[in-house]
Structure formats: structure tokens, C-alpha cells
Amino acid sequence: MSERIDAAFADGPAFVPYLAAGDPTYEASLEYVEALDRGGADVIELGLPFSEPIAEGPTIQEAVIRALEGGMTPERFFEFVEDLEVEAPLVCMTYYNLIYQFGEERGPRPFVERAAEVGLEGFVVPDLPAEEADPLRDACDEFGLDLIFIVAPTTRGEHLDRMREHVSGYVYVQARLGTTGAREDVSDQTNASLERLADWDVPKAVGFGIKTGEHAERIVASGADGIIVGSALVDIVAEGHENDEPTAETAARLETKARELAEGAARGANPENVPQPEQP
Amino acid sequence: MTELEASDDGTERTPAGRENETEHEGDDRPLEDGSFGRFGGQYVPEALMPALEELEDAYRRYVLANEDGFMDEFRQRLRDFGGRPTPLQRADRLSERYDRDVYLKREDLVHGGAHKLNNALGQVLLAKYMGKERIIAETGAGQHGTATAMAAAHLDMPCEIYMGRTDVNRQRPNVFRMRINGAEVNPVDAGRGTLKEAISETMRDWSQTVENTHYVIGSVVGPHPFPAMVRDFQSVISEEARDQCLEQIGSLPDSVLACAGGGSNTMGAFHHFTADESVSLYAVEAGGSSLEVDEDAGVAPNSATLSTGTEGVLHGARTHLLQDSHGQIMESHSVSAGLDYAGVGPELAHLVESDRVTPVTVDDDAALEAFHRLSTEEGIIPALETAHAFGFLHEAAGRDDADEVLGDSVVVTVSGRGDKDLETVIEETEKRGLEAAPDLSVFAKEGGLR
Numbered sequence: 001m002s003e004r005i006d007a008a009f010a011d012g013p014a015f016v017p018y019l020a021a022g023d024p025t026y027e028a029s030l031e032y033v034e035a036l037d038r039g040g041a042d043v044i045e046l047g048l049p050f051s052e053p054i055a056e057g058p059t060i061q062e063a064v065i066r067a068l069e070g071g072m073t074p075e076r077f078f079e080f081v082e083d084l085e086v087e088a089p090l091v092c093m094t095y096y097n098l099i100y101q102f103g104e105e106r107g108p109r110p111f112v113e114r115a116a117e118v119g120l121e122g123f124v125v126p127d128l129p130a131e132e133a134d135p136l137r138d139a140c141d142e143f144g145l146d147l148i149f150i151v152a153p154t155t156r157g158e159h160l161d162r163m164r165e166h167v168s169g170y171v172y173v174q175a176r177l178g179t180t181g182a183r184e185d186v187s188d189q190t191n192a193s194l195e196r197l198a199d200w201d202v203p204k205a206v207g208f209g210i211k212t213g214e215h216a217e218r219i220v221a222s223g224a225d226g227i228i229v230g231s232a233l234v235d236i237v238a239e240g241h242e243n244d245e246p247t248a249e250t251a252a253r254l255e256t257k258a259r260e261l262a263e264g265a266a267r268g269a270n271p272e273n274v275p276q277p278e279q280p
Numbered sequence: 281m282t283e284l285e286a287s288d289d290g291t292e293r294t295p296a297g298r299e300n301e302t303e304h305e306g307d308d309r310p311l312e313d314g315s316f317g318r319f320g321g322q323y324v325p326e327a328l329m330p331a332l333e334e335l336e337d338a339y340r341r342y343v344l345a346n347e348d349g350f351m352d353e354f355r356q357r358l359r360d361f362g363g364r365p366t367p368l369q370r371a372d373r374l375s376e377r378y379d380r381d382v383y384l385k386r387e388d389l390v391h392g393g394a395h396k397l398n399n400a401l402g403q404v405l406l407a408k409y410m411g412k413e414r415i416i417a418e419t420g421a422g423q424h425g426t427a428t429a430m431a432a433a434h435l436d437m438p439c440e441i442y443m444g445r446t447d448v449n450r451q452r453p454n455v456f457r458m459r460i461n462g463a464e465v466n467p468v469d470a471g472r473g474t475l476k477e478a479i480s481e482t483m484r485d486w487s488q489t490v491e492n493t494h495y496v497i498g499s500v501v502g503p504h505p506f507p508a509m510v511r512d513f514q515s516v517i518s519e520e521a522r523d524q525c526l527e528q529i530g531s532l533p534d535s536v537l538a539c540a541g542g543g544s545n546t547m548g549a550f551h552h553f554t555a556d557e558s559v560s561l562y563a564v565e566a567g568g569s570s571l572e573v574d575e576d577a578g579v580a581p582n583s584a585t586l587s588t589g590t591e592g593v594l595h596g597a598r599t600h601l602l603q604d605s606h607g608q609i610m611e612s613h614s615v616s617a618g619l620d621y622a623g624v625g626p627e628l629a630h631l632v633e634s635d636r637v638t639p640v641t642v643d644d645d646a647a648l649e650a651f652h653r654l655s656t657e658e659g660i661i662p663a664l665e666t667a668h669a670f671g672f673l674h675e676a677a678g679r680d681d682a683d684e685v686l687g688d689s690v691v692v693t694v695s696g697r698g699d700k701d702l703e704t705v706i707e708e709t710e711k712r713g714l715e716a717a718p719d720l721s722v723f724a725k726e727g728g729l730r
Contacts, residue, residue, distance in 0.1 A: 096323055097592045097607045156330060163326075177327055
């Protein structure tokens with residue numbers, strides 16, 4: 001298992017941002033991911049774009065389309081990882097078909113081997129439930145990578161137990177039903193989900209709908225070991241792209257947003273330090 | 281007497297035709313984990329897993345075990361609302377033309393004009409038994425959307441249909457029918473705006489609304505238990521056809537031909553024949569404009585998944601797919617929107633791999649020619665999907681080994697009627713200058729039937 005991911009969660013709440021690799025171009029995307037790193041990312045989830053991202057909302061779906069149109073492929077993704085200069089450990093988020101098709105022999109092993117070679121630390125695969133995960137779990141064990149599962153608000157019973165057996169690194173707690181996407185509030189379902197996982201011995205990182213430092217603070221204060229933020233960051237990339245903003249400016253805005261989220265998470269870990277909101 | 285009529289006597293029954301099970305048990309049952317050989321499975325976002333477990337439980341109880349008389353009610357509604365059983369009709373002029381007995385299984389006569397109602401009615405009724413409050417579905421050609429909208433209206437359930445923008449434009453009559461039946465139609469703009477984008481969008485809706493909503497998948501695709509369940513609802517086609525053959529011809533047919541997109545018509549038409557080794561089964565796929573693939577453009581100019589696809593994972597199942605060498609799903613093409621899908625049912629992939637079903641292809645031109653032939657010679661205007669099956673009949677009957685391939689008696693499923701396709705047919709016939717077709721130029725100049 002990845003010691004770097006363990007370390008990322010060991011020292012206070014982790015801020016885990018997501019961007020689709022290659023969105024909107026290879027070069028700009030490198031700068032954007034590095035900006036998140038400077039802004040305080042503890043782990044970075046890098047999306048390897050798949051043409052049918054059924055678990056994603058419109059924001060990330062469009063990012064995926066931009067990246068694919070920019071020529072992103074699995075091998076290019078691995079080169080991207082090699083070209084990145086970041087401190088944070090990297091996790092690959094993608095769909096199973098790309099993992100399954102990579103290399104000469106069908107099956108996940110060649111993909112995992114290549115991922116290990118370029119220094120990735122783990123995987124999140126939204127369309128691979130624990131029931132179908134044995135081959136990927138075995139390959140991850142062989143190369144020392146983590147396999148991170150998403151727990152939904154609806155996950156119960158035996159299904160939860162199977163996931164607990166398979167998961168490593170951290171568990172991705174889905175804050176509410178639905179697809180990814182930034183929202184104005186944070187779901188009440190989060191607390192219930194965290195309670196169900198209270199005795200799991202992996203860190204719990206909450207994602208889906210986190211948009212602001214204040215959200216991050218509230219999520220961590222309610223017991224999360226980390227926060228995962230995708231769409232709110234991808235929105236910044238999309239705006240920059242649509243407005244023809246210079247790459248450096250978009251990168252600066254991403255860095256600022258990352259800092260806001262990381263600081264929010266840190267405040268949530270020390271509730272006594274949280275300033276009380278002013279009464280209207 | 282057909283199986284359906286038998287149910288009126290109060291005979292205890294399971295799904296369409298299950299009492300023949302001991303007689304017809306093949307290797308096509310899904311295993312406990314929902315797989316057919318190497319194909320199938322449940323590759324879906326975590327949020328959907330409980331819904332699949334709930335659905336599997338309902339499938340076992342209501343469909344397989346007829347709990348609360350579910351299957352009895354389904355069969356009664358298929359008969360009274362759906363108009364079953366459909367006839368097995370001898371096509372006299374085609375029989376003469378091809379010098380063998382050609383029988384048509386007339387699914388175009390099912391209410392709504394296609395076999396799609398068998399499944400839609402089954403699933404909407406099941407959703408009601410499960411206590412769901414809302415129905416969603418995706419549609420390509422619009423036949424499944426229409427059938428679902430009709431079934432939902434019939435059973436008083438609110439219904440929303442996702443449909444690719446391209447398909448909305450080329451299948452307008454069905455869009456009107458869905459709206460008139462009270463369903464919301466949501467156009468999907470992503471990608472090329474066809475069935476695969478509509479399926480992805482419907483899965484997104486479902487993952488947000490899974491607690492009160494049932495997703496009526498339109499074919500034998502998707503995660504377990506959909507492929508098995510949809511096959512069971514559709515297998516009434518081969519259940520009737522098999523009995524009708526025994527009754528009307530006194531023997532089983534030598535071959536059964538069915539068009540294959542996702543595979544619901546195909547599996548429905550084949551299921552009760554799979555154990556009959558003497559019956560050749562042909563899945564007729566859309567060859568589009570070519571079987572070649574332009575990988576750089578990400579486009580397959582056909583929808584021939586069984587014939588040209590490779591193994592992969594899409595929309596919840598491991599199956600055959602049109603994909604590039606990286607595993608990205610290709611845009612497919614067919615003149616028939618109903619066949620235009622980059623995947624295929626896992627059971628069909630398995631039956632092809634185990635050599636029980638033979639996949640063949642028919643291109644756009646041959647399908648259009650067959651469309652006109654059936655229309656002018658038999659007075660049946662078939663769906664463009666269906667026309668592919670007749671295109672293969674025409675091609676195979678002209679071959680030296682026709683007797684070996686088709687045999688003396690052939691059953692072809694008329695999977696649906698072609699009213700929905702008339703605008704496409706007029707436009708494409710004129711564009712291609714097909715000689716065998718009636719002169720449609722005046723309509724084409726006037727902009728189709730608009």
C-alpha cells in the first residue's frame with residue numbers, strides 16, 4: 001500500500017483536489033495541476049478521460065470531452081504524470097474499460113504496472129464496484145498501489161462489508177446521491193455516511209458538492225479526514241478556457257481556490273479556532 | 281394452443297415460456313453473479329448498486345417465482361393491452377421468390393408497433409409492484425420510448441424519456457407519440473446525440489433518483505439483472521413462434537433471422553430456440569456504410585458490434601463493443617436509429633462466442649432495398665431495423681449454399697413497423713437513387729412528410 005497516501009492523511013485533514021488531465025490542453029493542464037499542488041493539495045486525483053463518464057455530472061463530462069478532443073489517451077496520461085512536478089501523491093481516477101484494455105493482454109495488470117512505473121499511488125474507478133474488483137485489487141497488491149472505493153449514501157450491508165475488505169488508501173465518501181457537481185450546500189447525508197464508516201481503519205475523505213472553504217470546514221468538523229473537490233476547480237478551468245484567459249491567470253485562480261479549500265479543511269479540524277459567523 | 285392462451289386457464293407460470301424450461305434449458309442462464317460466460321456483470325457507480333440488488337430481488341420474486349401473480353397480470357396485460365399473441369404469417373411472395381417457406385413473426389402488430397412493448401410493459405408493471413413512483417427510460421429510434429410512455433400511461437406512472445438530439449430530429453413521429461402519451465422527452469446534446477449518450481444521461485438521472493425511480497432499460501444490455509430480465513420479457517416472441525411453428529408447419533423452422541442492435545428483439549426471437557440445435561440462429565447487424573473503422577476520427581461507420589467489436593466494459597456490463605485501441609467508445613452508425621448502438625447484450629455476445637448464434641451484417645443500401653421489397657411485395661412496411669433481417673434473407677437466398685444456410689423454412693421477426701422511419705426512408709432512397717423503390721422524389725423535394 002502507498003505510504004505516501006498514508007502520510008498525506010497522517011498530518012491533519014487532507015485536501016484532495018481533482019482535475020481531468022489534459023483539460024483543455026496538455027500544457028495548460030500541467031500548470032493547473034501544479035497550481036493545486038502549490039495551493040496545498042495533499043493528494044491529487046487526476047482524471048484519465050473516458051468517452052462515457054456515467055458517474056460524472058455536466059461539469060466534469062465537459063472537461064473530459066475537452067481533454068479527449070485535445071488528444072488525451074492512456075499512454076499520454078502516463079507521460080503527463082511523468083512530466084508533472086508536484087509534491088502531492090497522485091491517484092488516477094478513470095473508468096474500468098480503459099484499465100481493462102491497456103496493453104497487449106486484456107485485464108488490469110498492464111495498466112497497473114505502467115501506473116506504478118510512472119509513480120501513481122492508487123486508483124478510483126467509479127464504475128467498478130467491489131464485487132467486480134478482484135482482478136484490479138490483485139494487480140494493485142502486486143505493485144503496491146491503493147484501490148479507493150466510493151461509498152454512496154445508499155451503500156449498506158454485505159455490500160459495505162465487501163468494500164471494506166477491498167479498500168485501501170482512503171475511502172471516498174459520496175456526500176449525496178447523484179453525479180459529481182458543485183452545489184450551494186453540503187448534504188446532511190454526509191454525517192450519516194461517516195457514522196456508518198466510523199470503525200473503518202482507513203481515512204474517510206468526503207466528496208461531491210464541496211465548493212467553498214466554508215463547506216470544507218463544515219465537512220471536516222463533522223468528522224471527515226479529508227475533502228475531495230472536483231467540479232468547483234474544473235469550473236475555473238472551464239471559465240478560463242471559455243474566456244481565453246492566459247494560462248497563468250487561470251492557474252493563479254486555481255491556486256487561490258485550492259488554498260481557500262485547504263485552509264477551510266484545516267480550520268474544520270480545530271473547531272475552537274473557527275471564528276463565529278457574524279449574525280445578520 | 282399458444283403458451284399465452286394456456287395462461288388463461290390459470291396454469292401456474294413463470295416468465296414468458298418458463299414451463300418449457302426443462303425441455304429448453306441451454307447454457308444461457310446467467311450465473312449467480314449475473315454473467316453469461318465471460319460477459320455480463322454489474323459495472324456501475326456505487327450509488328446504483330442497491331437499486332440493482334433491489335431489482336434482482338424483485339426479478340427473482342415476481343418474474344421468476346410469479347409472486348403475487350405478477351406474471352399472470354403481465355400476461356393478461358400483454359394480451360388485452362398489447363394485442364398478443366401476434367401471428368406467425370407465411371409470406372407468400374417472399375416464399376415464392378426465395379423458393380422456401382418464409383414465415384413472419386409479426387411483432388409490428390403489437391400495440392405501439394414494435395416488440396418493445398413486451399419489455400416496457402413488464403418493467404413498468406414490475407416498478408409498480410416494487411412501489412416505485414417514477415419511470416425513466418432512454419430511447420434511440422424512439423420505439424422503446426414510445427412503448428415505455430404507453431406502458432406508463434396505461435399503468436398511471438409519471439415518465440421521462442432521454443433521447444439523443446440527432447435521434448429526436450430523425451424520429452419525430454415517435455417523439456410526438458411519447459409527448460401525446462404524457463411523457464417528458466429530454467433531448468441529449470452530448471456526443472453525436474444518439475443512443476449511447478442517451479443511456480449515459482439516463483444512468484446519471486437514475487443515480488440521483490434511485491430511491492423512487494425505476495430505469496426501464498430498453499434492451500438486453502446494462503448491468504445484471506437487466507439482460508436476463510429483458511430477455512425473459514421478450515422471450516414471449518420465440519415462445520409463441522416455436523409453438524406456432526409446431527402447430528402451423530408441424531415442425532421447428534430450419535432458421536430464425538432477427539435484426540440485432542442492443543439485442544432485445546434478437547434474444548426474444550432466439551431464446552426458446554437456443555436448445556434446438558437443428559435451428560440456425562442469425563443475428564443480423566447493421567453494416568452501415570462500411571465495416572471499416574476510422575479510429576482517428578473515433579467513428580465506426582456501422583453498428584456491427586458482434587461482427588466487428590471487441591470485448592470491453594460499457595454501461596454496466598462486460599460485452600462486445602465498438603471501441604478504439606485505447607478503449608474509448610466509438611460513435612456507431614446505421615441508417616436505422618434503432619440499431620445505432622456501440623454495444624450489444626452480453627448474452628448475445630456469449631451465444632456468438634459459443635457458436636450458437638451466427639452474426640451477419642447487412643449494409644444501409646441493402647436494408648433500404650429490403651424495406652421497399654417487403655413494402656411493395658408483402659404490404660408490410662417494416663421498421664428499418666427489421667429491414668436488415670430481410671436484407672440478409674435476400675442475400676443468403678441468392679447464395680450457392682442457401683439451402684445449407686437458411687434451410688427449407690425460415691422465420692423472420694418483423695420487429696416493428698416502419699411508420700416512424702418514413703422521413704428517413706424518403707430522404708435516403710432519393711439520395712441513393714435506389715432503383716427498386718417507388719418514385720418518392722416528390723416527397724423528398726417537399727422536405728419529406730413535413
